[in-house]
Amino acid sequence: MTDPQNTAAPAATVYHDQPSANPIKVETRSVSVRYGDTQALHDVSIRIPDRGVTAFIGPSGCGKSTFLRCINRMNDTIDSARVSGSVLIDGEEVNSRAVDPVVLRARVGMVFQKPNPFPKSIYDNVAYGPRIHGLATKREDLDAIVEASLRKAGLWAEVEGRLGMPGTALSGGQQQRLVIARAIAVNPEVILMDEPCSALDPIATARIEELIDELRENYCLIIVTHSMAQAARVSQMTAFFHLGHLVEYGPTEDMFTNPHDARTQDYITGRFG
Amino acid sequence: MTDRAPSSDIRKAIETRLARRHRAERRFQFYGMAAIALAVLFLVVLLSSIIVQALPAFTQHTLTLPVRVEAELADPQDDRSEESLRAGSYSRMLQVALQDQFPSVTGRSELRALFGLYSSVNSAKLLNQVVENPDIIGETIEFSMPISDDADLYLKGLTTDERFVDRNEPLTLSGAEGEVTLTASDPVFSAFIEEVNDTLRARIQTVSDRAATAQARADRAETEDARQAAAAGAERARREADQLEERLQAREALSLSPEMASLLVRLGGGVVQITQLEPGGRVARGEVVIAPERDGVYQDWTEWRIETPAAGRRIGDVQIVFARALDDRGLVENGLNLILFTNADSREPELAGVRGALIGSVLTMIITMLMAVPIGVGTAIYLEEFAPRNRLSEIIEVNINNLAAVPSIVFGLLGLAVFINTFGMPRSAPLVGGFVLALMTLPTVIISSRAALKAVPPSIREAALGVGASRMQAVFGHVLPMAMPGILTGSIIGLAQALGETAPLLMIGMVAFIADPPTMGVAGFTEPATVMPVQIFLWSSGAERAFEAKTAAAILILLALMVLFNAAAIYLRSRFERRW
Numbered sequence: 124m125t126d127p128q129n130t131a132a133p134a135a136t137v138y139h140d141q142p143s144a145n146p147i148k149v150e151t152r153s154v155s156v157r158y159g160d161t162q163a164l165h166d167v168s169i170r171i172p173d174r175g176v177t178a179f180i181g182p183s184g185c186g187k188s189t190f191l192r193c194i195n196r197m198n199d200t201i202d203s204a205r206v207s208g209s210v211l212i213d214g215e216e217v218n219s220r221a222v223d224p225v226v227l228r229a230r231v232g233m234v235f236q237k238p239n240p241f242p243k244s245i246y247d248n249v250a251y252g253p254r255i256h257g258l259a260t261k262r263e264d265l266d267a268i269v270e271a272s273l274r275k276a277g278l279w280a281e282v283e284g285r286l287g288m289p290g291t292a293l294s295g296g297q298q299q300r301l302v303i304a305r306a307i308a309v310n311p312e313v314i315l316m317d318e319p320c321s322a323l324d325p326i327a328t329a330r331i332e333e334l335i336d337e338l339r340e341n342y343c344l345i346i347v348t349h350s351m352a353q354a355a356r357v358s359q360m361t362a363f364f365h366l367g368h369l370v371e372y373g374p375t376e377d378m379f380t381n382p383h384d385a386r387t388q389d390y391i392t393g394r395f396g
Numbered sequence: 397m398t399d400r401a402p403s404s405d406i407r408k409a410i411e412t413r414l415a416r417r418h419r420a421e422r423r424f425q426f427y428g429m430a431a432i433a434l435a436v437l438f439l440v441v442l443l444s445s446i447i448v449q450a451l452p453a454f455t456q457h458t459l460t461l462p463v464r465v466e467a468e469l470a471d472p473q474d475d476r477s478e479e480s481l482r483a484g485s486y487s488r489m490l491q492v493a494l495q496d497q498f499p500s501v502t503g504r505s506e507l508r509a510l511f512g513l514y515s516s517v518n519s520a521k522l523l524n525q526v527v528e529n530p531d532i533i534g535e536t537i538e539f540s541m542p543i544s545d546d547a548d549l550y551l552k553g554l555t556t557d558e559r560f561v562d563r564n565e566p567l568t569l570s571g572a573e574g575e576v577t578l579t580a581s582d583p584v585f586s587a588f589i590e591e592v593n594d595t596l597r598a599r600i601q602t603v604s605d606r607a608a609t610a611q612a613r614a615d616r617a618e619t620e621d622a623r624q625a626a627a628a629g630a631e632r633a634r635r636e637a638d639q640l641e642e643r644l645q646a647r648e649a650l651s652l653s654p655e656m657a658s659l660l661v662r663l664g665g666g667v668v669q670i671t672q673l674e675p676g677g678r679v680a681r682g683e684v685v686i687a688p689e690r691d692g693v694y695q696d697w698t699e700w701r702i703e704t705p706a707a708g709r710r711i712g713d714v715q716i717v718f719a720r721a722l723d724d725r726g727l728v729e730n731g732l733n734l735i736l737f738t739n740a741d742s743r744e745p746e747l748a749g750v751r752g753a754l755i756g757s758v759l760t761m762i763i764t765m766l767m768a769v770p771i772g773v774g775t776a777i778y779l780e781e782f783a784p785r786n787r788l789s790e791i792i793e794v795n796i797n798n799l800a801a802v803p804s805i806v807f808g809l810l811g812l813a814v815f816i817n818t819f820g821m822p823r824s825a826p827l828v829g830g831f832v833l834a835l836m837t838l839p840t841v842i843i844s845s846r847a848a849l850k851a852v853p854p855s856i857r858e859a860a861l862g863v864g865a866s867r868m869q870a871v872f873g874h875v876l877p878m879a880m881p882g883i884l885t886g887s888i889i890g891l892a893q894a895l896g897e898t899a900p901l902l903m904i905g906m907v908a909f910i911a912d913p914p915t916m917g918v919a920g921f922t923e924p925a926t927v928m929p930v931q932i933f934l935w936s937s938g939a940e941r942a943f944e945a946k947t948a949a950a951i952l953i954l955l956a957l958m959v960l961f962n963a964a965a966i967y968l969r970s971r972f973e974r975r976w
C-alpha cells in the first residue's frame with residue numbers, strides 16, 4: 124500500500140490531518156482521466172470518509188465532474204474517456220473486470236445537475252431501480268420502498284396521493300428530490316451529487332441542503348458544488364481541484380480558515396473562479 | 397427614467413437603422429408568404445386538374461337487359477351438368493337479348509356496332525350466374541353489365557357535342573328500311589349544308605396558307621434540292637386547295653364524309669343517318685339505322701347533329717344511335733363505378749379496376765415494412781447507442797448516407813441480380829418487390845431513426861444508467877420510447893416513398909399486365925402482381941381514351957393512400973409523444 128502523500132506528482136496535493144473517526148468509504152489512488160488526447164484529471168488520490176458530506180470545489184472545467192464519474196464508472200459511457208489508477212470502495216477495486224458497473228451503480232447512486240426524472244409517473248420513477256434490480260417481488264414491498272424513499276427524500280408530504288402524476292410535472296426542486304428518492308430507492312452506500320442545486324432557486328436549494336444534512340447520517344455523500352457557501356454549510360470535508368489536479372483536501376473548517384496552498388486561498392477568497 | 401438613457405445621437409442612429417431592419421423583416425415575411433401562396437396555388441391547380449380528369453372514371457353507365465336464358469343455348473347437352481352449362485353459348489344469349497331491342501337491325505356492320513356496346517368478357521359473368529343457379533334456365537332475367545368505354549364516354553358527353561333541333565315542317569320518308577330519301581318542300585337542310593361549307597372554306601384557307609408558306613420557303617431555299625422539295629410541297633397544297641374549292645363551287649350533291657359533322661334524323665321512333673344532301677337543302681338521302689314505324693309524311697321530326705366528325709372519335713354514328721336509343725328506353729343507368737374498386741386490370745377500360753394493384757401494393761408494403769422497419773430501427777439503435785466510435789463505424793455511417801442517394805432503379809437491378817437470378821425468387825411477385833423496396837427504404841429509416849435517437853436528451857440515458865440500468869435497459873426502457881414518434885414518422889415517410897415507387901419494380905418484372913388480382917393471403921406474396929404506381933404508369937400509356945380518366949382516378953386513389961399514411965404518422969406521433 125502506497126501512501127497517497129508519497130505519490131509523485133508535479134504539484135503535490137496538500138492533505139490536512141483527518142480527525143474524522145468515520146472509516147474510509149471511498150479511496151482513490153493516482154486516478155487520471157484522458158478524453159482522447161487531452162488529460163482532464165492528473166493523479167488524484169483521496170480518501171473519503173463514510174457517513175459524511177465531502178464537497179468538491181474548484182473553478183469550472185477543473186475536472187470535478189470527471190472525477191465524480193470515476194467513482195461509479197459513469198465515464199465508461201463516454202467513448203473517448205480513458206481512466207487509469209484505482210478507485211476503491213470499502214477497499215474493493217471498482218475498476219476491475221470482476222465488478223459489473225450495473226452492480227456498482229446500484230451501490231453508488233448519482234444525482235445530476237439538471238433534474239432528470241423519467242417521463243413517467245412519480246411512482247414509476249422511484250420504483251424503477253428496485254424493479255430492474257429485483258429488490259421487491261410483491262407489490263406491497265415495492266409500495267413500501269417507494270414510500271420510504273420519498274419520505275427520506277422529504278417529498279412524501281407533497282406528493283402523497285398523487286403518485287400517478289408524471290414526475291416531469293413537478294417543480295424543479297421537487298424533481299431534484301424525486302431524483303434523490305429514485306437514487307435512495309436501491310439503497311446505495313454512496314450518493315454522488317453533481318451540482319445538485321445549480322438549477323434551483325434559493326428556497327429549493329435550502330430544502331436540498333437540509334435533505335443532504337439528514338442523509339449524511341446514513342450515507343457517504345459526495346457533492347460537487349460551485350458555491351463556496353454551500354460547501355461550508357453542508358460538508359465536513361472539502362477537496363479543492365484546479366486544472367485537473369487535486370490541490371488541497373481536508374476538513375471543511377480547516378480548509379476555509381487555514382488554506383495551505385495559495386491557489387486554494389485565492390479561490391476561497393474569491394480572487395478567481 | 398435614468399440619466400444614462402442613450403443620447404439623442406445614438407437614438408437617432410438606432411432609429412434610422414431600425415426602419416431598415418423592419419423593412420427587411422417585412423420583405424422577408426412577404427417573400428415567405430409569396431412562396432407559400434405559390435406552392436398552394438400549384439397544389440390547388442394540380443389537384444383540381446387531376447380531380448376534374450378523374451371524375452368521369454368514378455361513374456359508369458350500366459346496361460341492364462332482359463335476357464332469355466334459353467335452354468338450348470345454356471345447356472347444350474341438356475343434362476344440367478356443370479360441364480354442359482360451361483359449354484353454353486352465353487355471348488350468343490347476350491347478342492340475342494340486344495337484338496331483341498332492335499328487331500329491325502339485320503345488316504352485318506350494324507350488328508357489329510350493336511354488339512360492340514359491351515365487352516364479350518361479360519358473358520363469363522352470365523355463365524357464372526347460370527352455373528350458380530341453374531333454375532333460371534328457361535326464364536328471362538335482368539342482366540346488368542358495364543356499357544363499353546366508348547359508349548360510356550359518349551353518354552357522359554365527353555366524346556362530342558350534339559344538337560337536337562325539333563322541326564315542324566313536313567318531311568316525306570320514301571321507305572322504312574334500307575336506303576331512303578327524305579324530301580321536304582322547304583330547304584330544311586340548308587343550314588347544315590351552309591355549316592359544312594363554312595368548315596370547308598376554313599380548310600381551304602388553311603391549305604392555301606400552307607401553300608403560301610411552302611412557296612416562300614422554296615423562294616428562299618439555298619440549295620436546288622431544298623427548293624424543289626419545298627416547291628413540290630407548295631404545288632401539292634395548291635392542288636388540294638383547288639380540289640376543295642371545286643367541291644365547294646360544284647352545285648352537286650354533298651356527300652357526308654367521316655371528316656364532317658354527322659347528321660341524323662329522328663322520326664316515328666326510328667333514326668335515319670343522312671349520307672347525301674342535294675343542293676338546295678330540300679332532299680336528303682340516307683340509311684335507316686332504326687326503322688321508323690312507317691314511311692310517308694312526318695310533320696314532327698328531330699334533326700340530330702353530332703358535331704365531332706366520325707373520323708375524330710372512336711365511336712361510330714351507328715353505335716351512337718344504339719347507345720342513345722338504349723339510354724332513351726331507360727335501359728342504361730349512370731351510377732357509381734364500383735368496378736373501379738372490385739376489378740383488377742383489364743384490356744377493356746370499362747372493366748378495369750385498381751383492386752389488383754391495391755392488393756399488390758398492400759402485399760408489397762407488408763414485406764417492405766417487415767423488412768425495412770425492424771432492420772432499419774435495429775441498425776439505428778446499434779449504431780447510435782452501442783457501436784464504438786471508430787473507423788469501421790464511420791465507414792458504415794458514410795455508406796448508409798450514400799445509399800440514401802442511390803437512384804432507386806439501381807436497387808431494382810440489384811434485386812434482379814440477387815433475389816431473382818441468384819436466389820431464384822419468383823418474378824413480378826410482391827415478395828421480391830417488397831425486398832427491393834425495403835432495400836431502398838432502409839437508409840431513410842436508419843437515418844431518421846438515428847436522428848430521433850440522437851434527439852433524446854442524454855440526461856435520460858444518464859438517469860437510467862445512474863440507478864444501475866444496463867445499457868440495453870436504458871435504451872429500450874427510456875430512450876427508444878422517447879424516440880418512437882420520430883422513428884415512426886421516418887419509417888412511415890420511407891414506406892410512403894416506397895408506395896409511390898415505380899422504377900425499381902420495372903427491373904423485377906412488376907410492370908406487367910396482370911388481369912387476376914393476387915390472393916389476399918400468404919399465397920399472394922409469390923403470385924404475379926402489380927402495384928398502384930405501376931398501374932398508373934400502365935394506364936397512362938393505354939390507347940383507349942377512357943384510360944385517361946382511369947389514370948387520373950388511380951392517381952387520386954394513390955394520393956388518398958398517401959394521405960392516409962401521413963395521417964397515421966401524425967396520429968402515432970401524437971399518441972407516442974410525451975412532454976419532457
Ligand SMILES: Nc1ncnc2c1ncn2[C@@H]1O[C@H](COP(=O)(O)OP(=O)(O)O)[C@@H](O)[C@H]1O
Pocket residue numbers: 158163181182183184185186187188189190201203
Ligand atoms: N465528454 C467529454 N469529452 C471531452 N472532454 C470532456 C468531456 N467531459 C469533460 N471534458 C473536459 O474535461 C475537463 C473537465 O471537465 P469537467 O469534469 O466537466 O469539469 P467540472 O465539472 O469541474 O466543471 C474540461 O476541460 C472539459 O472540457
Ligand SMILES: [Mg+2]
Pocket residue numbers: 187188189317
Ligand atoms: Mg461539472
